[in-house]
Amino acid sequence: NDFQIHCTHLFKNIEENVRGTATAEATSIVAEAKREVEAWEAEKIKLSAIQNFEPKIKLDVGGNKFTTSLTTLRRFPDTMIGAMFSGRHALSIDNEGYYFIDRDGTHFRYILNFLRSPETFECDLTGTALKELKNECEYYNLKAMMFPWQPVPAFVCYNSLAQPVKVTQDETGVWSANNNVLKICEPCCTAEYSSNSAAEAANLFSLSDNSGAGFSFGNS
Incomplete structure (x- = not known):
């Protein structure tokens, strides 16, 4: 049991x-x-x-109104404007059907033109207007595509002693004079030197009369 x-x-x-x-x-x-x-x-x-989203999109960018296609706005999905119209974010729309983007729309047509035809895009802006456009491109994550950076081709300039100095720029944007690293402050061409050794620094300063300046552009 x-x-x-x-x-x-x-x-x-x-x-x-x-x-x-x-x-x-x-x-x-x-x-x-x-x-x-x-x-x-x-x-x-x-x-x-x-x-x-409708195939045709109406935009109000800081009070400037534009009309484009949804396909154009989604051309580059990894950009800010591509993300805006991906459907993952809520966008305000007014009674007239305009989607509002709270940015400066003064030069927005250039951004739309690039999105429509990136292969043939050209920009005729200069000075302050170009800087304003690049600032907006930065916001939309389009600057690198619209204005790809390229190093300036090598050229020869002359110091105040009329000595030739070969100036180059590498892929990272670093300037060199006669293979010695420096930075050139455009447009006055004042040279601010950085070097790994005192000897190199002394050599660079000797090229510019020991003043850290004195370069002037000349024909190579």
Whole structure:
């Protein structure tokens, strides 16, 4: 009898443990399924937001109004403007159907022209206007594409002693004079030197009359 009682308790404990394990596993499965459903519902919301955009988009950029296509705005998905119209962000729209972007729209047409035809894009702006455009391009993550940086070709200039100095710029933007690292402050061409050794620094200063300046552009 004692053995039967012992076995009964043992089987009961096993049954409870199995039931508890099964319940925990079932709870975990249900929770995982719930998370998947919630993720899918969130994805459907994103997809519906994308589908809400019309093929033709009207923009109000700081009070300047433009009309373009959704395809144009999505040309470069990894840029700010591409992300704006990806459907992942809420954009305010007025009663006339214009999406408002709170940026300076003075030169925005250049940005649209680049997005429409990046291969043939040209910019005729100079001075302050060009700087303003580049600032806006920086915001939209388009500056590197619209204005790719390239090193200036090597040229020869002359110090005040009429000695020729070959000036070069490497791929990182660092300037060198006769293979010695320096920085040229345009447009006055004042040289501010940086060097790894006192000898190199002395050589650079000797080229500029020991004043740290004195370079003037000349024909090579």
